[in-house]
Amino acid sequence: MTVLEGISKSRTGIVGFDELTLGGLPTGRPTLVCGTAGCGKTLFASTFLLNGARDMDEPGVFVTFEERPSDIISNVNSLGFDVEQLVDQGKIYLEHISIDPSELEEIGDYDLEGLFLRLELAIDQVGAKRIVLDTIESLFSAFTNPAILRAEIRRLFDWLKDKGLTTIITGERGDGSLTRQGLEEYVSDCVILLDHRVQNQISTRRLRIVKYRGTAHGTNEVPFLIDQDGFSVLPISSLGLNHKVSDERISSGVEDLDAMLSGGGFHRGTSILLSGVAGSGKSSLSASFAAAACERGEKAIYFSFEESVDQTVRNMRSIGTDLQKHIDGGLLHYVAARPTFYSLEMHLAVMLREIARVEPSIVVLDPISAFMGSGEQLEVQSMLLRMVDFLKSRGTTAVFTHLMHSQTGSTETDVGLSSLMDAWILLLNREIGGEFNRELYLLKARGLSHSNQVREFVMSNTGISLLAPYIGDGRALTGSMRQSEEAKARRSEVERRAEVTRQAERIKHRRRKALAQIEALQAELDADEIELNTVTEAEEVYLEQSAMDQQQMEKSRRVDG
Amino acid sequence: METSETQDARGPKKLVLYVAGETPKSLAAIKNLEKICTENLPGKYVIEVVDLKKSPQLAREHNIVAIPTLVRELPTPIRKIIGDLSNSEKVLVNLQVSENE
Numbered sequence: 053m054t055v056l057e058g059i060s061k062s063r064t065g066i067v068g069f070d071e072l073t074l075g076g077l078p079t080g081r082p083t084l085v086c087g088t089a090g091c092g093k094t095l096f097a098s099t100f101l102l103n104g105a106r107d108m109d110e111p112g113v114f115v116t117f118e119e120r121p122s123d124i125i126s127n128v129n130s131l132g133f134d135v136e137q138l139v140d141q142g143k144i145y146l147e148h149i150s151i152d153p154s155e156l157e158e159i160g161d162y163d164l165e166g167l168f169l170r171l172e173l174a175i176d177q178v179g180a181k182r183i184v185l186d187t188i189e190s191l192f193s194a195f196t197n198p199a200i201l202r203a204e205i206r207r208l209f210d211w212l213k214d215k216g217l218t219t220i221i222t223g224e225r226g227d228g229s230l231t232r233q234g235l236e237e238y239v240s241d242c243v244i245l246l247d248h249r250v251q252n253q254i255s256t257r258r259l260r261i262v263k264y265r266g267t268a269h270g271t272n273e274v275p276f277l278i279d280q281d282g283f284s285v286l287p288i289s290s291l292g293l294n295h296k297v298s299d300e301r302i303s304s305g306v307e308d309l310d311a312m313l314s315g316g317g318f319h320r321g322t323s324i325l326l327s328g329v330a331g332s333g334k335s336s337l338s339a340s341f342a343a344a345a346c347e348r349g350e351k352a353i354y355f356s357f358e359e360s361v362d363q364t365v366r367n368m369r370s371i372g373t374d375l376q377k378h379i380d381g382g383l384l385h386y387v388a389a390r391p392t393f394y395s396l397e398m399h400l401a402v403m404l405r406e407i408a409r410v411e412p413s414i415v416v417l418d419p420i421s422a423f424m425g426s427g428e429q430l431e432v433q434s435m436l437l438r439m440v441d442f443l444k445s446r447g448t449t450a451v452f453t454h455l456m457h458s459q460t461g462s463t464e465t466d467v468g469l470s471s472l473m474d475a476w477i478l479l480l481n482r483e484i485g486g487e488f489n490r491e492l493y494l495l496k497a498r499g500l501s502h503s504n505q506v507r508e509f510v511m512s513n514t515g516i517s518l519l520a521p522y523i524g525d526g527r528a529l530t531g532s533m534r535q536s537e538e539a540k541a542r543r544s545e546v547e548r549r550a551e552v553t554r555q556a557e558r559i560k561h562r563r564r565k566a567l568a569q570i571e572a573l574q575a576e577l578d579a580d581e582i583e584l585n586t587v588t589e590a591e592e593v594y595l596e597q598s599a600m601d602q603q604q605m606e607k608s609r610r611v612d613g
Numbered sequence: 614m615e616t617s618e619t620q621d622a623r624g625p626k627k628l629v630l631y632v633a634g635e636t637p638k639s640l641a642a643i644k645n646l647e648k649i650c651t652e653n654l655p656g657k658y659v660i661e662v663v664d665l666k667k668s669p670q671l672a673r674e675h676n677i678v679a680i681p682t683l684v685r686e687l688p689t690p691i692r693k694i695i696g697d698l699s700n701s702e703k704v705l706v707n708l709q710v711s712e713n714e
Contacts, residue, residue, distance in 0.1 A: 151678055159703045160642075160696030165633040165680035169669040195679065195695075 059266040062110065062182070062218045065103025066096070067405075068285035069259075072274060074267060077242060082209050082219040084239040086230045087246030092257060092278050093222040095131075096246065097184040098124065099283045100220055102133045105143040110181035110218075113145045113174045117190040121146040131282040145174045151194035158196055164204040168211065180217060187222040189233050209238050230262065241265045247273070256395035259285055275401045286401030297321065298447060302414075305344030305373075306337065308518035309477075312494055312503040318475055319499060320413070321447040323440045325469060327454040328479030333490050333509055333516070334453040335359065337479070338416045339368050339375060340516060341451045346378035350413035353385045355403055357422040361386040372515045385410050391422040399423070400435045404442055414449040420469075421455040433469070440472050474498040479509060482530075489531035492518055508534065628658045628708075631675070631682045634666045638697045642681035645698040653705055658685075 061075030070076045077083045077100065085093050097114075104110035116124055124146065125135045138144040147170060175183065188205060195201055212219045221239060223231030230236045236243055243262040248255060258273040276285040301316035310317040318324060324341075326334045335358075342352040356364060364386065365375045378384035387406060394402060407415060417439070423432045436452070443450045454469060470476055476495040481488050490509035494502045507518035508530040522534040522541075529537050630646055632639035643662055650658050665672045665680070675684065679695040685708060698704050 147673070149678060150676065155691055155693055157692070157694045157703070157707045158696050159694055159707070160645075160699035161638055162679045162681060162696040163638065164678055165636075166631065166665060166672045166677040166682065167679075169633060169665050170672045170678075173669040173673060191678075 061267075062104065063108060064100040065107055066099050066283050066285060067281075068274075068276070069283075072285055073261065073264065073269060077218055077220070078264070078266070079218050080213065080216040081241040082212060082221055082239045083242040083244060084221050084223055084231070084236055085244045085246065086223040086225055086236070088225045088248055091225075091246040091248040092276070092283065093246055094119070094124070094186050095127070095278060095283050096244075097186055097220040097222055098128050098133075099131075101182050101184050102128060102135065102138065102144065104182045104218075105138050106133070111143045111145075111178040112182035112184065113147060113171070113178060113180045115147045115149060115171065115174070115183065115185045117149050117185070117187055119186075120150075121148050131280070142178050145178045145180070147171070147174045151191070153194050156194065162197075162200065164191075164201075164208070167204075168208065171208075175215065175217070182219070183212065183217045184220045185222070186220075187224060189223055189231065189235065192233050205235070206238050246276075251395065256398050258397075275395075275397045277398065277402065277405075284405065286398075286405055296447065302348075302449060303344045304337075305340035305342075305347075306516045306518065308507065308516075309337075309492070312505070312507070312518070313497055314501045318449070318497065320449055321444060322474035322498070323443065323450040323452065323472065324475040324477065325452050325454060325473040326477045326479060327456050327469075329456050329458070329481050332479035332481040333492075333511060334455070334479055335364065335418050336368065336371055336511060336516065337477070338418050338451045338453050339364060340373060341449075342384060342414060342416050343368070343373045343375060343378065345412075345414040345449075346375075346381070346383040349383070351383050351385070351410055352378070352414045352416070353387060353406060353410055353412045354416045354418065355406075356386065356388045356418050357391050358419065360388050370513065371511045372513050385412065396423055396431055396435050400439060403439065407442070407446070407448070411446075412448060414451065415443055416451045417453070419453040419455050421453075433472075436469065437472055470496070475500075480506075484529070484531065485533045487531050487533075491521075491530060625657055625659045626685070626687050627661055629661045629663055629675075629684045629686070631663050631665055631672065631677045631680065631684065633680045634664065636680075639681050641697040641699065642683070645701065645704070646683060649698070649701045649704050653701070654708065658708075 060079045061073070061077060062079045063070050063076040085096055087093050101112040101114055105112050114121075114124065119127075128135055135144060135146075139146065149167065149170065171183070174180070188208075191201055191205075192198065209219075209221075221235060223233070223235045225245075226232035226234075230243065230245065240263075242264045245260045245262050247258040247260065249258065250256075257276050257278065259276045260271065260273045261269045262271075274285055276283065298320040300320040301310075301313075301318065302320050303310050303317040326337055328334050335356075339354065342354050345352045354364070359367075361379070365379070368375050375384060375386075379386060385406070387403075389399070389402075391399070393399075403415075403417075420432070420436060423435070440450060452469075452473070473496075475497040478493040478495045480491040480493065482491060490511070491506050492509040493506045494504070506521060508521050510517050510519055519530075519534075522529040522537045628646070628650070630642060632642065646660060650660060663671055665677065671677070677684075681695065681697060683694040683698065683704075685692045685694075692707060694704060694707055
């Protein structure tokens with residue numbers, strides 16, 4: 053978007069506003085700033101004026117019709133402006149125009165030339181480029197002739213325009229119109245509406261550009277903030293899904309968890325949801341993400357909506373993580389605010405501002421479920437969406453914790469949130485066998501191969517570790533159940549081994565016995581062989597003998613014969 | 614904010630009429646005031662006409678917004694009458710009411 057021709061703008065120096073209006077207020081023209089009482093009109097106007105005088109070499113005149121100059125000075129001094137100094141330097145002039153109707157009588161025709169003369173004097177005195185009229189409507193309570201007043205106010209605005217003064221006119225919001233006296237009729241260039249709304253006991257300040265001639269402008273309401281840094285407008289632009297992605301992996305601060313994600317931790321710039329029931333270790337895990345970033349020398353912001361900084365530091369120290377040194381070292385920014393402190397939108401705006409200021413590499417929101425009480429579910433979701441988009445566009449890793457009320461099945465909220473998140477770690481706290489044990493499960497991790505196991509989540513004074521649970525008999529066991537199961541398994545293993553040894557022994561024994569039997573039989577066999585040989589030999593000897601006997605017998609017979 | 618010189622001296626009291634240049638309204642106011650004073654309050658008041666065009670810082674000093682403005686600082690309380698003073702009866706009432714106190 054570009055500035056249309058013919059419109060030059062004067063920066064207000066109000067954070068966010070100049071961006072919103074693409075440059076500030078129309079130079080040399082009047083701008084009407086209207087709103088209900090206490091919505092910050094005077095502060096807006098004085099910030100515009102003082103910034104101009106201090107930083108932009110545009111001296112200004114502050115015309116106050118209501119508050120005394122001393123009140124104005126003390127009001128803005130509390131925001132860091134040294135008004136007295138600017139007045140002494142001749143950059144600011146405070147003109148107090150107060151009219152007490154009780155000492156005034158109107159007889160006949162009159163005009164407000166005295167006001168013009170006073171303004172001219174003040175303008176010339178400081179060489180003013182800017183002027184604030186706060187709030188000109190009080191003239192209507194001082195003078196009774198509205199016809200004269202209206203004519204004079206119209207003349208005044210024309211006169212200021214002719215003088216080329218960038219003007220802010222403040223006006224109190226009226227019923228059904230922007231201002232009580234219809235000042236918007238006279239100001240056609242720029243109208244800004246400030247609003248201060250209370251919903252569910254939570255107030256939100258909002259700003260809307262009703263009209264800005266010659267400039268493309270959004271008509272959305274944007275939240276604004278008045279705090280020790282003064283007036284800041286917090287435009288929340290909706291960002292598209294065209295952010296760059298990173299392949300870089302970052303550690304979660306828990307080695308075992310990184311190991312579950314194919315060894316490298318999560319991708320940088322992803323949004324990670326940690327959900328779990330009370331006491332399941334969400335905050336500790338998220339703080340360890342932040343601590344890990346600080347260890348790498350990166351900046352982190354921890355937005356806590358439940359715990360104070362000291363509490364978190366102490367709690368984390370008990371599990372071996374020292375956050376204090378990172379806070380002292382300026383790496384860890386801890387922002388604690390109750391959800392009810394601001395409205396949702398304001399929270400978002402404040403967080404975005406803080407993120408833009410600190411430029412962290414990781415942001416923790418602990419817990420987002422705290423907002424469920426302060427807004428509609430849809431609003432919470434849209435706020436988170438904007439937060440996620442914002443962080444993604446900056447490549448900032450986001451860790452959100454979410455308190456679940458039940459861990460049986462996922463609630464609608466969880467489902468709604470889950471689609472925004474790249475990774476979802478489920479922390480459970482389950483009762484088995486009379487004890488609660490924390491468990492961690494990686495429900496999803498986009499773009500990462502990850503373990504599908506439920507791990508036992510153990511926090512000790514040396515840190516967080518994830519133990520593989522006992523898996524056997526078709527169920528996973530944790531805690532002392534796991535330990536007893538493991539012991540049982542060890543025992544039965546010993547028994548089994550002993551049994552094997554016994555069996556081997558038995559077989560060996562039997563084999564030895566068989567061998568002995570074989571030996572005995574062989575001996576028998578040998579004996580038989582020997583016997584057989586003896587028998588054969590005897591037979592041969594016998595046959596020989598008997599043959600010899602035969603011959604001898606024949607011989608003897610022949611002798612006879 | 615007062616100079617209490619002649620308050621109790623029963624002398625003529627000062628009426629200051631603030632105008633801005635010679636506009637018809639200013640001229641009418643001067644004329645009307647002079648007429649009222651000479652006709653109805655002879656010797657009671659002296660009239661001083663201040664042209665704020667020439668000395669605008671007096672407008673700041675005396676907190677003048679409307680023109681013309683007639684200021685009677687004494688006797689207290691201070692009275693301011695704005696307008697061209699075209700209704701002399703009303704002017705008289707306003708100047709006398711407090712004087713009778």
